[in-house]
Amino acid sequence: MRLLIQIIAIAMLTTLAAGSAGGQEANYSREGADTCLSCHEDEVTLALFRGAHAVPTDPNGPFGHGQLQCEACHGPGGDHAARVRRGQERPPITVRFGADSATSVEMQNDACLGCHTPDMGFGWHGNDHDMNEVACADCHTSHAASDPVLATATQPEVCFDCHQQQRTQMLKPYAHPVRQGKMDCSGCHSPHGATSEWQFARQTLNQTCFDCHAEKRGPYLWEHAPVAEDCGNCHDPHGSNYPGMLSMRGPMLCQSCHSQEGHPSVPASSDGLPSGTPSGFMLGQNCMNCHSQVHGSNHPSGSRLMR
Ligand code: HEC
Ligand code: HEC
Ligand code: HEC
Ligand code: HEC
Ligand code: HEC
Ligand code: HEC
Ligand code: HEC
Ligand code: HEC
Ligand code: HEC
Ligand code: HEC
Structure with missing residues (x-):
């Protein structure tokens, strides 16, 4: 029911969004999310509407007044959404996220940084994750009610995906209570990057420990x-x-x-x-x-x- 109301709210805003979005260079879809949802109405796509990005009253969010909705993240989708003749291939969406995407990591991340640069601090550019082409979307899930990497109990699993060695160590008999869901990696690390080595949450290793000890x-x-x-x-x-x-x-x-x-x-x-x-x-x-x-x-x- 809530979802329906949100979709109606979106529909009301769509005309405005399309109006301000229809720039000359970039070909945005005519009706924003409505256009996209006419083909993409699977559960994963719709889960976006339960998350932080679909709040129609947030002026800075993708669904705020005059914003680009789906295309705020996925880029102009006019060509992708247009009717294609039989036998013709549908042009891909401008920004597709994920490991098997043809979109460069830089372009994926720019889509998020357009709104989130102020949240990233000084650390992001040039840090180990940025340098190794780890995408925002490798850690963050946008089409979900809550993003697993932001919750203590579910965060480590996201990190273990790439950091297998730490998974093994955390299973040893004497370890911080991470596998018990009481502590997460960001208790000690700033995965967005930091001025310290090892991306410590504080300036040095010892200062990081003193936070709790x-x-x-x-x-x-x-x-x-x-x-x-x-x-x-x-x-x-x-x-x-x-x-x-x-x-x-x-x-x-x-x-x-x-x-x-x-x-x-x-x-x-x-x-x-x-x-x-x-x-x-x-x-x-x-x-x-x-x-x-x-x-x-x-x-x-x-x-x-x-x-
Ligand atoms: C007319 C139907 C249609 C419309 C409208 C449409 N899409 Fe798509 N979209 C598709 C199809 C079909 C694919 C799968 C393409 C493929 O497999 O090559 C796709 C793929 C995608 C993908 C990549 C996922 C994948 O599996 O390849 C994204 C992201 C996406 N669309 C977003 C959007 C957005 C955002 C909009 C609105 C601007 C939109 N689409 C509008 C039909 C549509
Ligand atoms: C149009 C602007 C905009 C774009 C583009 C955007 N965001 Fe957001 N994002 C917001 C706003 C507004 C919020 C909610 C307010 C806040 O928490 O700052 C938010 C919240 C978040 C949060 C906190 C979520 C929560 O559950 O508390 C994360 C994480 C996030 N965004 C990641 C991303 C990622 C990753 C991308 C790219 C795939 C992205 N954002 C693209 C505007 C945007
Ligand atoms: C290596 C994993 C990782 C990557 C890559 C990553 N993040 Fe995060 N992000 C996190 C974690 C973990 C948190 C929670 C931090 C905490 O608990 O202190 C977070 C928090 C956030 C928040 C919420 C901040 C707040 O103060 O509420 C936003 C917004 C965000 N990230 C955006 C991004 C964007 C944009 C990118 C890409 C440029 C990105 N993240 C890349 C792991 C990551
Ligand atoms: C905040 C940025 C953001 C917004 C807004 C957004 N998406 Fe996404 N979308 C993503 C990210 C990131 C992924 C990768 C999976 C994930 O994080 O959930 C994704 C994945 C998808 C996929 C699956 C594609 C694949 O590669 O398998 C489709 C389809 C899609 N989005 C369509 C849409 C539609 C339609 C809308 C508007 C209703 C929309 N997205 C709005 C960021 C966004
Ligand atoms: C039975 C008690 C006892 C045990 C067990 C013990 N120590 Fe000591 N240790 C002392 C005492 C008493 C002194 C002071 C000696 C002095 O002031 O001359 C001392 C002094 C020292 C010093 C100061 C330097 C020196 O030689 O005076 C060091 C270093 C040291 N111990 C290391 C160790 C290490 C390493 C072990 C384990 C292999 C150990 N101790 C086990 C009683 C013990
Ligand atoms: C109690 C603090 C603490 C927690 C919690 C923690 N780390 Fe660390 N991490 C460290 C310290 C200290 C180092 C420095 C080098 C070392 O001791 O391995 C480090 C180093 C690392 C490195 C670099 C190791 C290398 O050899 O290149 C990675 C990757 C890492 N941690 C990932 C994680 C992940 C993933 C988690 C969550 C599952 C996590 N850490 C939780 C303290 C912590
Ligand atoms: C998509 C893969 C991926 C994910 C997911 C990921 N990382 Fe990493 N991480 C890397 C790569 C690649 C490096 C650089 C090479 C290395 O040290 O292994 C790295 C490096 C690190 C380092 C070492 C930094 C240094 O200065 O040496 C830490 C600490 C770290 N990651 C923590 C985390 C935490 C915490 C999370 C989860 C919030 C996480 N990573 C999620 C791929 C990932
Ligand atoms: C990484 C190296 C290192 C380790 C491991 C280490 N120590 Fe020390 N310890 C030192 C140094 C360096 C000093 C200072 C020596 C000095 O000032 O002459 C010191 C000083 C001491 C002193 C005082 C000595 C004095 O002359 O007054 C004692 C006692 C001591 N250590 C015991 C221990 C015990 C017990 C352990 C094991 C739990 C241990 N140390 C492990 C390096 C180490
Ligand atoms: C975010 C909080 C936090 C940070 C930061 C932190 N710890 Fe802990 N530490 C804990 C908790 C929680 C426990 C478990 C206490 C318990 O079980 O009673 C613990 C336990 C320990 C223990 C005792 C283990 C045992 O078996 O008795 C050691 C040793 C320890 N930490 C070392 C460190 C070191 C070294 C650092 C810095 C690299 C660090 N901690 C950073 C929260 C933290
Ligand atoms: C010279 C070796 C040494 C260094 C360096 C060291 N510790 Fe320890 N630590 C020990 C020993 C030995 C124990 C006792 C283990 C046991 O109970 O079996 C211990 C126990 C602990 C405990 C659990 C019991 C308690 O006393 O609370 C914590 C927490 C802890 N250390 C934190 C730290 C922190 C934080 C640092 C850095 C500021 C640090 N340690 C540096 C040797 C060291």
Whole structure:
């Protein structure tokens, strides 16, 4: 019923749209959406009317007063919509979206950028997605009541389509709660591009983490240098096989930077073993049993990150 009302509203606006659209160079259809819908009335096409783009009262939307309706995105469709003689081929629509489209990605994206340049920030042009010819429509679905890439629970699936490696990592036993639908990729990334590397949502990797893990920001009286430098020194934020999303198991992780010589791997004599024998305490268990404040310490005598 709502759909019907919308279509009637569109019909009323159509004459105006066609009037202002009928420029000399570009051949727009005579009756806008009505023309298109006379042939395209399948469910997918009609789903557009349940989405954000079909609001007739939005002056900036494709269906706002005097706008070009379908052709605001698909480009002038007059030739495409015209009657064709038998045996003659129908000229293709000016802008067709999607991976198997003959329309260049640049032209597809320009159709959207005509209205959305202000939403894109500085990052888009030249970012990894733009440079690799990823189209707006590769991530965004326009003919739908709601666009899956904008909802936390459905966004990752859109990204996994191209980023298979991250799909695998997210399935590991210790990962951010993305597969549970509680977090999405744009919690950490700005897929429209950013001034940082890896398209981080914030200026640096660490600042991105602090958005949600503010308590790790410090400042600490006693910093642990690799923490201040890069959380990725010890964590795999896409997922890992080790508790705490660590990139390696406890002692190995620490020993990838800290020498096994001297302290603490070879203590004088803890558990009654002869001096020089590696302590079971050190080998079998974790450095964090004693150095519990790996992210930094604020205790006056916490220089060894033990309290
Ligand atoms: C007279 C019927 C007719 C009208 C009017 C018409 N189309 Fe089409 N359109 C077709 C046909 C048939 C195809 C499939 C062409 C093909 O397969 O080569 C098509 C294909 C398309 C496609 C590409 C999808 C595909 O499967 O190839 C788009 C997008 C499209 N039309 C949009 C529009 C828009 C926008 C309008 C209005 C400006 C419009 N059409 C008007 C008949 C029509
Ligand atoms: C005629 C102008 C116009 C064109 C062309 C246009 N949009 Fe929009 N778009 C709007 C308006 C207006 C809104 C609703 C207001 C807003 O959210 O800014 C909107 C909303 C959106 C939203 C938010 C949707 C939501 O559900 O909240 C997305 C995403 C979007 N557009 C993507 C696109 C893409 C991708 C294209 C190209 C295929 C495109 N737009 C073409 C004007 C346009
Ligand atoms: C790699 C996937 C991807 C591509 C490519 C992409 N977007 Fe988006 N877009 C997103 C995501 C994810 C969001 C939601 C951002 C968020 O949650 O912070 C979004 C949000 C939006 C919004 C809504 C912004 C708002 O503030 O509500 C608009 C409009 C939009 N995109 C338009 C475009 C246009 C136009 C293009 C092409 C020039 C494009 N997008 C390309 C993933 C993408
Ligand atoms: C906001 C931009 C926008 C508007 C307005 C719009 N479309 Fe589309 N259209 C798209 C995009 C993007 C796709 C690719 C699939 C998707 O995102 O849902 C598409 C896909 C299609 C397809 C399927 C083509 C294919 O390649 O399989 C048809 C047919 C179509 N549109 C017709 C229309 C008609 C008819 C109207 C007007 C009633 C219209 N579109 C309005 C952006 C738009
Ligand atoms: C908790 C933060 C976080 C979340 C959530 C996140 N990422 Fe990342 N992503 C990172 C960090 C940090 C890097 C930097 C390099 C690395 O550690 O792999 C990165 C790098 C990447 C890269 C570049 C990797 C490369 O080696 O070229 C891609 C692609 C990527 N992420 C995609 C995704 C996708 C898709 C999602 C959602 C399923 C996602 N990310 C969710 C933090 C995150
Ligand atoms: C149509 C395919 C496609 C989709 C969909 C897609 N990407 Fe990408 N993405 C790419 C390509 C291609 C690159 C550049 C090459 C690479 O690093 O793999 C890239 C690169 C990236 C990078 C690395 C940027 C850098 O600076 O190294 C991140 C992060 C990323 N994408 C996140 C996302 C997120 C988040 C989504 C979903 C919202 C998404 N992508 C959807 C194709 C895609
Ligand atoms: C958008 C919010 C958000 C961002 C940004 C974020 N995280 Fe998280 N992080 C979470 C949530 C939610 C959890 C799960 C907490 C829980 O399960 O109690 C979590 C858990 C963790 C855990 C603990 C895992 C465990 O098994 O105990 C680590 C480690 C972690 N994040 C590291 C990072 C790093 C490193 C970054 C930056 C690259 C980052 N996070 C960015 C939200 C975020
Ligand atoms: C020197 C290695 C190292 C660095 C660098 C590091 N962490 Fe950790 N992180 C750990 C260890 C070890 C654990 C404990 C894992 C466990 O509980 O098994 C941990 C646990 C966590 C946890 C979950 C438990 C808790 O304490 O809340 C979060 C969240 C976390 N780290 C976030 C971060 C953030 C954010 C950064 C960057 C500012 C960072 N880590 C840098 C080693 C590190
Ligand atoms: C990426 C390399 C790296 C990793 C991994 C790492 N550290 Fe460190 N750690 C450092 C650096 C660099 C310093 C600063 C050394 C200095 O200032 O002389 C440091 C300092 C320390 C200190 C204080 C030393 C002092 O002289 O006061 C302790 C204790 C420590 N680390 C324990 C650990 C533990 C426990 C782990 C495993 C959870 C670990 N570290 C993992 C690089 C690392
Ligand atoms: C049984 C408790 C204990 C365990 C387990 C332990 N440490 Fe320590 N560690 C200490 C004590 C006590 C000191 C202080 C020694 C000093 O001040 O002379 C220390 C000092 C350090 C220092 C400072 C530099 C130095 O040599 O004095 C580093 C680095 C360090 N430990 C790394 C590690 C690493 C890496 C592990 C795991 C392989 C580990 N510790 C396991 C008790 C422990």
